Structures are given as C-alpha cells and as structure tokens.
Amino acid sequence: MVDCDVxxxxxxxxxxxxxxxxxxxxxxAEVFDAKAGTSTxxxxxxxxxxxxxxxxxxxxxxKVRALGLPAGYATDVAYFxxxxxxxxxRLHQPASRDAVEWAKAHAFTWATPEPPHRCSQLYVEPxxxxxxxxxxxxxxHFNARVVAFSxxxxxxxxxxxxxxxxDRPGQTRTVSARYLIGCDGPRSFVRKxxxxxxxxxxxxKREFMGGQMDAVYFYAPDIYRVSPHAPAWQYWTxxxxxxxxxxxxxxxxxxxxxxxxxxxxxxxxDSVRHRIAEAIGADIPFELKSSSTWTAGFTLVAxxxxxxxxxxxxxxxxxxxxxxxxxxxxxxxxxxNLAWKLEAMVKGLAGPALGASYEAERRPAALRNTAFARxxxxxxxxxxxxxxxxxxxxxxxAAREAVGDYLAFHATAEFVIPGVxxxxxxxxxxxxxxxxxxxxxDGANLYVPCxxxxxxxxxxxxxDGRSLYDRFGPGFTLLCTDHEGIGTCHxxxxxxxxxxxxxxxxxxxxxxxxxxxxxAAFVLIRPDQHVAWRGDALGDAFxxxxxxxxxxxxxGIDSALEPVCPAPA
Numbered sequence: 001m002v003d004c005d006v007x008x009x010x011x012x013x014x015x016x017x018x019x020x021x022x023x024x025x026x027x028x029a030e031v032f033d034a035k036a037g038t039s040t041x042x043x044x045x046x047x048x049x050x051x052x053x054x055x056x057x058x059x060x061x062x063k064v065r066a067l068g069l070p071a072g073y074a075t076d077v078a079y080f081x082x083x084x085x086x087x088x089x090r091l092h093q094p095a096s097r098d099a100v101e102w103a104k105a106h107a108f109t110w111a112t113p114e115p116p117h118r119c120s121q122l123y124v125e126p127x128x129x130x131x132x133x134x135x136x137x138x139x140x141h142f143n144a145r146v147v148a149f150s151x152x153x154x155x156x157x158x159x160x161x162x163x164x165x166x167d168r169p170g171q172t173r174t175v176s177a178r179y180l181i182g183c184d185g186p187r188s189f190v191r192k193x194x195x196x197x198x199x200x201x202x203x204x205k206r207e208f209m210g211g212q213m214d215a216v217y218f219y220a221p222d223i224y225r226v227s228p229h230a231p232a233w234q235y236w237t238x239x240x241x242x243x244x245x246x247x248x249x250x251x252x253x254x255x256x257x258x259x260x261x262x263x264x265x266x267x268x269x270d271s272v273r274h275r276i277a278e279a280i281g282a283d284i285p286f287e288l289k290s291s292s293t294w295t296a297g298f299t300l301v302a303x304x305x306x307x308x309x310x311x312x313x314x315x316x317x318x319x320x321x322x323x324x325x326x327x328x329x330x331x332x333x334x335x336x337n338l339a340w341k342l343e344a345m346v347k348g349l350a351g352p353a354l355g356a357s358y359e360a361e362r363r364p365a366a367l368r369n370t371a372f373a374r375x376x377x378x379x380x381x382x383x384x385x386x387x388x389x390x391x392x393x394x395x396x397x398a399a400r401e402a403v404g405d406y407l408a409f410h411a412t413a414e415f416v417i418p419g420v421x422x423x424x425x426x427x428x429x430x431x432x433x434x435x436x437x438x439x440x441x442d443g444a445n446l447y448v449p450c451x452x453x454x455x456x457x458x459x460x461x462x463x464d465g466r467s468l469y470d471r472f473g474p475g476f477t478l479l480c481t482d483h484e485g486i487g488t489c490h491x492x493x494x495x496x497x498x499x500x501x502x503x504x505x506x507x508x509x510x511x512x513x514x515x516x517x518x519x520a521a522f523v524l525i526r527p528d529q530h531v532a533w534r535g536d537a538l539g540d541a542f543x544x545x546x547x548x549x550x551x552x553x554x555x556g557i558d559s560a561l562e563p564v565c566p567a568p569a
Contacts, residue, residue, distance in 0.1 A: 004028040004137075005346045007158050007177040009146045009190050011035070013044065013121055013328060014314035015183035016128035016140070018335035021058055023135025025343040025474070030175060031132065032144040032160050038125035041217055041290045042256040045120045045247050046325035049421040050456075051332045052114030053529065056469065061114055063127050068119030069233065069251040071097035075118040077415050078232035079407040081390060081400070082239050082281025083246070087229045088389075088404040091411035093118075104461065110418050111449050111459050113467035118233050120249050120256075121328065143170070146189065149180060151309045156180040178346055180310045181338070183331075188316035194307045198319060200370065204297035206381030208243040209321055212261045213294050216272050220286035221253030227280075236380075237279045238403075240390045244279035254289070260296070296321045296377070299370045305359035313338060318366040323376035324414055326369045333424065334362050340475075340527035344550060349502055353430045354551025361426040369420065372444055376414040383410070418447035426530060427454040431549050433533070451518040453533055453545075457525045458517045462509060475503025475527055476549070481514050482521035482536075490538035497538075497546040524549065 006022055008015045011033030022029045047055070047064065055061040069075065075093040080086060094102040096117060103115035132138045141162065149158040157176045164170030182190025191197075204210050224231060235246040245258045259275045269288065277283045300319040305312050314331030338358050344350040383406060388399035423442050427434050432453040440450035449458035457479075460468045471477075478494075498504045515521075520534035524545060533545030547553070 002155050002176045002178055004030045004139075004175070004177045005179070006030075006342055007032070007146075007149075007156060007175055007180040008183055009158070009180065010183035010185060010188075010314070010316070011129075011140055011142065012039070012183060012185065012314065013125055013128055014331035014335050015181070016125060016132050017054070017058075017332055018181060018183065018313065018339055019138050019140065020060075020128055020131035020135070021335065021339040022342060023132060023138035024058055025339065026137070027343050027346055028137035029132075029139075030177070031138075031140040032146050032158075033140075033142050034145040035142055037142050038129055039121055041215075041292060042120040042122045042247070042249050044124075044322075044325065044328035045118065045249070045256070046329070047117045047119055047124065048325065048329040049110065049112045049114055049116050049418065050424070051329045052117055053112060053469065054332055054336045056114050056467075057336075057474075057529070058131060060127050060131050064119060064124055065096055065099070065117050067123040067127070068117070069096065069248060071095060073231060073233075073248075073251040075233040076230065077234045077236070077411050078229065079236045079238070079404070079411070080229070080281075082237050082279060083223060083235055084226045084228065084281035085239075086400055088238070088400055089407035089411060090230075090232070091408070091415055093233070093415070107461075109416075109447065111447060112418075112422060113459055113461075113469055116421065122249065145170075146184075147172075149190070149193065149310070151180070154178075156309045178309065179342060181342075182310065182312045182316045183314045183335075184316055186315045186319045188312065190310065191302060191312055191316050194304075194310060196302050196304050196307065196312070198300035199303050200301055201299040201374070202297070203295070204299070204321075204374075204377075206297065206377065207383075208260050209323055209377045209381040210260070210297040211295070213296050214259050214261050214272070214275070214291065215294060216257045216259075216276070216291045217249075217289040218255055218257065218276065218286045219253050219289060220255060220276070220280075220284055222284040223253070223255065223280060226282040226284060235279075236407075237281075238385045238389070239278050239281070240387070242275065242278055244275065246279055261293075299374045301363060301366045301370060305363050306355065311338060311358060313362075317362070318370060320370055320373045321377045322373070323380065324373045324417060324420065326373045326420065329421075330366060330369045333365065336528045337362055341551075344502060347502070349500075349550060351547070351550050351552030353553075357429055357431045357551060361429045361431075364428070365424050365426075368424070368442070372417075372420050375444075379410050379413060383407075413445060417444045419443045419445055422447045422456055425450075425452070425455040427452065429454055431532065431551065433545065433548065449517060451520065451523060451531055451534055453531050455531055457523070457529050457531050460511075460514050460517055462514065463511055468509065468514065469529065471507045471509065472525060472529065473503055473505025473507070475505065476501040476532070476546075477505045477507055477525040479514075479518065479523040479525055480506065480508045480521065481510070481518055481523070493538040493543055496543055500546050500550055500552070
C-alpha cells in the first residue's frame with residue numbers, strides 16, 4: 001500500500017508544474033520543499049515559447065501572460081554604457097498585450113500559439129502552486145525536507161522532516177509512493193543520494209557570466225526618471241568599472257541586478273550601493289529587497305537521469321549559465337516529458353522501455369541546450385569593449401557605434417531563438433522509428449517546422465481561428481488530414497491501437513495547409529505534443545508505432561489476426 005503515486009522532492013517551478021500536470025492526469029502526488037513557500041527572490045525571468053505551450057496545455061498560459069510587466073511595457077533588450085548614459089544597441093520586442101498577434105505576423109519564424117513571455121519565477125510559482133493544489137489528489141508541503149529515501153522493486157519510501165526550525169527539529173513522517181522525482185535544484189539531495197554526478201564544464205571564467213555573481217533585488221522607481229531612454233526589460237551596462245545586467249521585474253520600479261564580483265570583492269550593503277549607482281550612472285535612492293550569490297560558467301549535465309524508480313528533473317539533472325534563459329525552461333520540458341510517462345507507468349499501461357526513454361530523450365536535449373547557453377555566454381561574456389567607448393567626442397562616438405553594431409548582432413543571436421525554443425527533437429528515442437532522410441536543421445535562430453517522428457508537432461492556426469494544439473487531446477492524438485477521413489478498413493487497427501494508447505483522441509482537420517505541414521494522412525501525436533509516427537495508412541506500421549510509443553517491444557502484428565485492410569480479390 002502506498003500513500004501516493006509520486007513523491008516530488010522540490011517545490012520550485014519544475015516540481016510544481018509536474019505536480020499540476022500529474023494531478024490533471026489523475027495521478028496522486030505529494031510535493032515536499034524545505035522553503036517556507038514560493039520564491040520571494042526573482043530568479044528565472046523568461047518563459048520560453050515551449051514553456052508557454054506547456055502552460056497552455058494545462059490551462060494556465062493566460063494567467064501567466066497577464067503577470068509580470070505591465071501589458072503595454074515593451075520587452076526590449078538594450079545595452080548601455082550606463083542606464084543614464086549612452087545607449088549602444090536595442091533589440092525591440094513586443095509588449096505582452098501584443099505578443100500573440102506579433103507571433104501570428106511572424107509565424108514564418110515563431111510558429112507557435114504562445115510566444116515567449118518575460119515574467120519572473122516570482123509570479124509564475126504561485127500560479128503553478130494554485131494549479132497543483134486545484135487537484136484533490138495533489139498535496140504540496142512547504143517547510144518539509146526529505147532527509148532519506150530508499151527504493152524497492154514496487155515502491156519508494158521517503159523520510160520527511162516537517163516544520164523544522166533553527167531551534168527545534170521537526171516531526172518526521174515516512175511516505176511511500178510508486179515513484180520519486182528529484183526536482184531539488186543544483187545541490188540536489190536526490191541526485192547525490194543516488195551517487196550520480198554532473199559532467200561537463202564548471203567554473204568557466206569570462207569577463208562577464210563566468211564567475212561569482214551577486215544578484216540584488218531592489219526597488220528604485222527613479223531609474224525611469226534619470227534614464228533618457230525608452231524603458232527596457234533587460235538593461236545590459238558596460239561601464240568603465242563593471243558590467244551588469246539589470247532586469248525589470250514589474251515595470252514599476254522593482255529590478256534584479258546581476259554583477260560579477262572580482263576575487264577580492266564581498267557583497268555588502270556599501271558595495272551594492274556603488275554597483276547600482278555605477279550601472280545606473282546616477283546615485284538615486286533604492287530599497288534593497290533581497291540578495292543572493294551564484295556562480296556563472298557552468299555547462300553541466302548529470303551522467304544519469306534515473307535510477308530504478310527515481311528520476312531527476314530540472315536543475316537536479318542539468319545546470320546552466322542562464323544566458324538565453326534555458327535552465328528553467330529545459331526543466332519544464334523535462335517535467336512535460338515525464339508526466340505522461342509516469343501516468344502510463346502508474347496505470348500499468350507502459351511497456352518496459354517507457355521509463356528508460358525519459359533519460360534517452362531528455363539527456364541529449366539537456367546537452368543540446370547547455371551547449372546553446374554556453375555559446376550565448378561566450379558571445380556576451382568575452383566581448384572586449386574598447387576604452388574609447390567611455391570617452392566623449394567623435395572618437396567615443398565611433399567606438400560606441402562599433403560596439404553597438406556587435407551588441408545588436410549578439411542580441412538577435414541570444415534572444416531571437418525560435419530554433420532553441422521549438423526545435424527539440426527525439427529522433428533517436430527508443431519510442432520512435434527514425435524516418436529516412438535528413439532531419440530539419442537544428443540551429444538557434446531558425447525553426448523549421450517538421451513533422452518527422454520525434455519532432456515537436458508543428459503548430460498551425462486553423463480556419464476557425466483556433467490553434468491546432470487546442471484540438472489535441474490530453475492523451476495521444478491521431479491527427480487525420482486526409483479529406484476522406486478514416487475508412488472502415490482502418491477500424492481494426494484503431495481498435496487495437498486504442499487498447500494500447502491511453503485516451504486516444506481522433507481529430508479530423510480537413511485543411512490543405514495542415515496536410516502540407518504534416519505531409520501525411522495520419523499523424524500520431526504524443527501527450528507532450530511530439531510526433532510518434534506519421535503515415536498514409538493505418539496498417540501494421542501504425543500499430544507497431546503505437547506499441548513502440550508506449551514502450552512495448554517492437555514486435556510484428558499477431559499473425560493470427562485478420563489483415564487490417566485485405567487486398568482486393
């Protein structure tokens with residue numbers, strides 16, 4: 001007898017999203033987090049298009065898009081000598097109220113119903129917590145630390161310390177479940193307990209985004225008064241003494257600033273005041289809300305993502321330098337990949353390969369994304385700003401223009417990245433059969449819609465004005481683009497596939513643009529919106545793909561069965 005289906009260690013955005021989706025799928029979960037509640041210090045500040053698509057799947061995208069900056073606040077990325085000084089370059093980006101229409105106009109690059117949204121984890125976590133707790137079978141516990149766990153053939157048992165304080169130990173409780181997921185961050189107790197290690201590059205040094213960072217959350221509405229420039233979402237400053245990244249949290253005066261500390265520096269109130277004044281270019285009043293230190297320069301991925309009934313997700317499985325905003329968003333994709341697989345495993349529908357497919361799919365994705373993030377960090381972290389750029393006069397103007405040219409190039413390279421957001425693919429997964437021929441290119445700045453098995457199902461706006469994604473079911477979806485629909489000769493194949501695939505939805509979209517996009521009469525789409533198979537007939541290949549997609553052995557159809565579509569006499 002178990003207390004719940006899944007134990008989630010860590011109640012940050014990844015753990016809460018996983019709990020919310022499991023609850024939606026009817027899977028009971030308990031979340032344990034040592035913090036007193038959701039985050040009070042801004043961390044992740046960018047939700048990728050793919051993250052927003054997953055939020056759309058569980059019904060919270062519109063709530064998240066309404067949070068963060070004011071609806072009319074443009075989410076520009078801008079570069080300065082100081083905020084009150086010279087503007088060097090600017091990448092114009094739409095305000096949240098315009099983002100979806102902007103994406104429709106730019107569908108040739110951002111082929112998504114949910115373009116990126118600039119909103120801090122500070123605001124996203126309460127929405128995720130509400131979504132998780134909306135399901136009676138999902139319970140979230142704060143001030144609750146998992147201090148030990150063990151696993152057997154059928155279950156996992158965790159020892160939890162509840163309501164501990166600095167003065168007294170908490171009560172202990174033993175919780176048993178079918179599976180345990182470590183979403184407990186870069187210092188993951190779960191990962192260390194399993195004896196798993198990160199591999200990759202650590203402690204990489206750069207002029208910026210490569211060393212010890214001081215992150216300061218502060219309130220200074222006078223920034224908008226002293227700046228002669230249009231507001232921005234991100235302010236990158238290159239003064240003669242320091243480089244800084246200041247991010248607008250609410251557009252009303254709350255900011256988070258990241259400055260790289262020198263080896264002999266310590267983060268105290270006086271140094272914080274000087275750093276803020278240097279980045280702004282003016283000494284203005286501010287209220288310090290909170291601060292933290294972290295280390296940039298990591299490109300790390302765990303050597304394993306699972307051991308037995310225990311899985312890792314988010315920062316527990318991979319650690320990024322945050323250029324490109326990929327760490328948190330990669331974690332959300334981990335949870336989306338894992339949720340439907342956990343459902344199938346808990347309900348006894350999964351074949352033996354389904355659990356193993358999580359690592360087979362998500363570890364290469366983590367290696368891909370950490371490599372992209374490292375490239376972005378190199379591009380901004382190693383750039384050398386000439387001293388003349390800080391001088392007045394024609395020589396200074398020329399230097400600033402030259403630096404601005406490079407920064408404009410870099411801004412597009414780091415922030416216009418639909419290929420990173422939408423291009424993750426699982427072509428070599430054990431759950432799909434790799435199609436013949438070359439795959440679409442996998443670059444940062446260009447996304448090429450591709451319906452090959454393993455790729456994210458391409459998005460389209462259909463004729464009734466809805467997103468194609470809104471037609472997909474919560475389980476597997478069979479998308480039918482053939483105008484003749486499903487004939488009677490396919491009934492047996494569908495019946496057998498439906499016995500393997502949970503909640504199979506059959507969706508007919510008789511639109512030439514969708515048929516041209518998917519290049520097949522029938523497309524089997526997984527619950528996480530990745531293509532499992534496509535073809536022009538529902539025969540043996542379809543049935544084999546259905547079994548394979550659920551982790552069952554890829555065997556031929558039982559020879560005792562009647563042929564699905566008998567050949568004409």
